[in-house]
Amino acid sequence: MKILKFYNEHKKFLLFLFIFSWLFTIHHNISTANSWEDFVFHMDAPFWTFIHAFLLFILIDFIQKRASKKYENTTSSAWKYLKFFGISFIFYMLAKNIFGILISVAFDTLARNYNSSFQITYKLFYQTIDFIIFGGISLAYLYSKENRNYRKRLSEYVISNSKSKIQQLKAQLNPHFLFNNLNILDQLIDEDTDKASDFLSHFSELYRYALKTAEKELISLREELTFTQNYFELMETKYQGYYKLIVADNINASSIIVPPFCLQVLVENAIVHNLGTVQNPVMIHISLENGIKVSNNKVKQSRKKKSNGVALKNLNKQFQLLTNNSIIIQESEYDFTITLPLIKTNNND
Known part of the structure; x- marks a missing residue:
């Protein structure tokens, strides 16, 4: 029931995220190809990109809901979401790299996957870009959603207050x-x-x-x-x-x-x-x-x-x-x- 509720609440954004994953993957494959002969497109790639973006959105949504209580008295809503961005980034980088190291250890590929400082730096840089793109989109969506809900509550309060005054x-x-x-x-x-x-x-x-x-x-x-x-x-x-x-x-x-x-x-x-x-x-x-x-x-x-x-x-x-x-x-x-x-x-x- 919670999964269905989550889907109904965010279904439009998830559809956007799915379409964006396809466009992002196609754009990446085109930009890395030198010619049409080099262009390779795997049908499963956009789905993995979407799953990655979806899991990142779930992480950010979870942190935003938990951290909102701590920062509910923060004067600036934009500043509050910058904090969410930073916290989410730290959790994302730790989770992704710990998971990557565990997989490498399990398959005995640790030395091959982490054999140079360039390779480690490249992975961290690539992960940071991924987070900025998909995490930024997710945070922008959650920020706009909260603002819409706030304006709706404010409008309902104004209407209710006006009706009360009219009755008086x-x-x-x-x-x-x-x-x-x-x-x-x-x-x-x-x-x-x-x-x-x-x-x-x-x-x-x-x-x-x-x-x-x-x-x-x-x-x-x-x-x-x-x-x-x-x-x-x-x-x-x-x-x-x-x-x-x-x-x-x-x-x-x-x-x-x-x-x-x-x-x-x-x-x-x-x-x-x-x-x-x-x-x-x-x-x-x-x-x-x-x-x-x-x-x-x-x-x-x-x-x-x-x-x-x-x-x-x-x-x-x-x-x-x-x-x-x-x-x-x-x-x-x-x-x-x-x-x-x-x-x-x-x-x-």
């Missing part, structure tokens, strides 16, 4: 939605108990949906528009004719996703900060124009309501986490506009 921000918006509407209910109880009863019935349905939706990171624009329009109808229970909601036809709701409450918060913001009248209503427009645009005309209140802007701040943080872009706020004496950046998906580039 949405958790803050839910009480905001609840308390604002409870204040309206409190006012209606004093003004008109029948309206208060209708408001409470409608609000309970909306809040049930809001709790369910809050568990999701993203929803379709169609869902958010439906929720926002239902919320606006709820507001009309108290402010009949004071506010108008107009949704443009150019919004392709099927291909756009948004975080929950993003439009509802902006519509609520327009209602809270403007006091419309039947003669001069606050016109709230939702359209698609370089993002999702929510705009309204300003109708000044005689007494401006205090606001800490928590809803808009949270909304802005959500879009920064989801798109790396902030919401765009444009304000003049007569108008207030917020544009939400589009969230990219496979169908919405």
